[in-house]
Amino acid sequence: NAGVTQTPKFQVLKTGQSMTLQCAQDMNHNSMYWYRQDPGMGLRLIYYSASEGTTDKGEVPNGYNVSRLNKREFSLRLESAAPSQTSVYFCASRADYQPQHFGDGTRLSIL
C-alpha cells in the first residue's frame, strides 16, 4: 500500500520554465490537497479538491494551477516558475472527517 506518491522528489528549474508536480493516492480518498512549506515555516495550502471534478483555492494560489484528473490523481502546475516558488511541496489526501495523509514531498528550486 503506497499511500500518497509524489513525483518528482527533486527538481531544479530556471525562471520562466513550466512544470507539473504529480500526486497519486491509492486509498480511494475523496479529498486531495497541495501545500507548500518554506524554510522554518508551517505548511500553507495552495489548492484543494474536495471531490473528483472540483477544485478550490487555498491560502496561496497565485502562480499555480491544478487538475483533479480522476479520483486518484491531483496535479499542480507552475506555468512560469519564479524564484519565490522555491519551496517543498506536499500533497495530501483524506477521507471525510479522517486524518490527512501526506506524501514525502517535492523539493523544488527555481534559479
Add this chain to the structure above:
Amino acid sequence: DAKTTQPPSMDCAEGRAANLPCNHSTISGNEYVYWYRQIHSQGPQYIIHGLKNNETNEMASLIITEDRKSSTLILPHATLRDTAVYYCIKGGNTPLVFGKGTRLSVIA
C-alpha cells in the same frame, strides 16, 4: 478563524514522558483535534486525533479537556527519534490549517 496556540519549543529527557500542550479555545462542536509531527523536512506524519474523548494509540495519548478548549499530547517514553516539530490542528471536513507547531527536542 484563530488557529491553535502552542509553545514554540520544549525539551524532554530521553525515556521521560513528553507532554505537549495546545490551546484551541475557539473550537467548534464538530471540529476534531488532530496532532501531526514533522521530522526534518519529511512529510507530516499523523499521530492521533479526537473529538471530545481521550484517545490512545500505539504512538501517543491525547487528553482533551471537558470544555474542549485545550488538549495535551503525551508521548509516554520519549526517544531521540521523537525529536520533531509537533502540530496541533483543529478542523472539521475542511482542509487542515497548520500553524508553526512546537519544536520538541529529546535530550539524551
